[in-house]
Amino acid sequence: MFSDLIRGVRAHGSLFGSSTLSPPWALHFVDGAPLTLCTVLTGAGWIVPEHRPPEPLRARETLVVRGPATFTFVDEPGTLAEPIACGEHCATPEQGGMRHRRGWNDPGGDAGAGGGATTLIVGAYPVHGEISRRLLDALPVVLRVGGGGTADAVLDHLAAEVTVDAPGQQAVLDRLLDWMLVCTLREWFDRPGGEPPAWWAAQRDPVAGAALRLLHAEPAAPWTVAALAERIGVSRSTLAKRFADLVGEPPLTYLTRWRMTLAADLLLEQEAATLADVARAMGYADPFGFSAAFKRVRGVSPSAFRRTATTASPAADGILRAPGRRA
Numbered sequence: 593m594f595s596d597l598i599r600g601v602r603a604h605g606s607l608f609g610s611s612t613l614s615p616p617w618a619l620h621f622v623d624g625a626p627l628t629l630c631t632v633l634t635g636a637g638w639i640v641p642e643h644r645p646p647e648p649l650r651a652r653e654t655l656v657v658r659g660p661a662t663f664t665f666v667d668e669p670g671t672l673a674e675p676i677a678c679g680e681h682c683a684t685p686e687q688g689g690m691r692h693r694r695g696w697n698d699p700g701g702d703a704g705a706g707g708g709a710t711t712l713i714v715g716a717y718p719v720h721g722e723i724s725r726r727l728l729d730a731l732p733v734v735l736r737v738g739g740g741g742t743a744d745a746v747l748d749h750l751a752a753e754v755t756v757d758a759p760g761q762q763a764v765l766d767r768l769l770d771w772m773l774v775c776t777l778r779e780w781f782d783r784p785g786g787e788p789p790a791w792w793a794a795q796r797d798p799v800a801g802a803a804l805r806l807l808h809a810e811p812a813a814p815w816t817v818a819a820l821a822e823r824i825g826v827s828r829s830t831l832a833k834r835f836a837d838l839v840g841e842p843p844l845t846y847l848t849r850w851r852m853t854l855a856a857d858l859l860l861e862q863e864a865a866t867l868a869d870v871a872r873a874m875g876y877a878d879p880f881g882f883s884a885a886f887k888r889v890r891g892v893s894p895s896a897f898r899r900t901a902t903t904a905s906p907a908a909d910g911i912l913r914a915p916g917r918r919a
Contacts, residue, residue, distance in 0.1 A: 594791075594792065601724045613667070613712060616667050616668075618664055618676065619678050620662065620676065620677050620678060621714070621716075625717060626728060627656060627657070628656070628663070628717070629654060629772060630649060630713075630714050631713050632649050632712055633751050635709055637667055637668075637710050638665070638666050638667070640664045642661035644661075644733060647734055652747065655736050656773070656780075665714075715769040722856040723853055723854065730789040730792075737780050743776055797838055799824060799826055799831060800837075800838040800839055802823075803824060807843070807850060812872075812874055817844065849889055851874045851875065854873075855882070855886060855894065856897060859894055859901075863902075866879075867879040871883075
């Protein structure tokens, strides 16, 4: 389940600022990416989300900011520094976004290496498709994970990689940032006293989790509660109760919503696919039954959904770009 939702959330050519900052500073990240991960290797600063109170960010801590609102990274609230806009003016579209830059370094070079220096790593994530947007819906505007967890090993790799300039560096940094995001979200969902989405806890249940894995692996299969229960090795009543208790809805209701989420992405990604093609891919014998289910779940017909989505302006799912020059 989690693997399916996060599959469309991938770093690709996104900014990795291994940035030596000396106060005062104010970096305004203007792209409003759906998800932006910020972590400090050394020193400290403050993340100031738009229309929200400042959030401290200390060494080895990680904050994930959910868009489309913008945010600023400052040395302290009320800083006198003139904000530097980090965004479109430094775009290099031919590179698929932005290559790694060691920007924003103190003009004095080694002068920023003293005790007051802060080293920031930032990565922004495009979010593609309806599937991954279900993950966004489960996240607050800002989430925090402290140091000392599974992400620390990734931080060490990131710290080493951003100091070199080697072939394939951007690909390595992208994958490290993906790893960092997975570790961060795992720890946030599993935090003591947290309130993760129902599907997160259900994944680990031997009954509900097994049912979720089957529904996600074979969404077009002609599932019934009896067929699911038989595959899992429990009674129908046990499956129905455990699934509803943990997931919050019956198995077949969940399946229909999941099919319609998959269908929404197919409608947009495969322009040549007819409604009949999408219906068959989702396990429906004819497009009429599929269209009725789609409209019931999403409030609009498949044709209207495709037409509206393809003519609307793109959402803010671009890639964060660097504001500075190469160090």
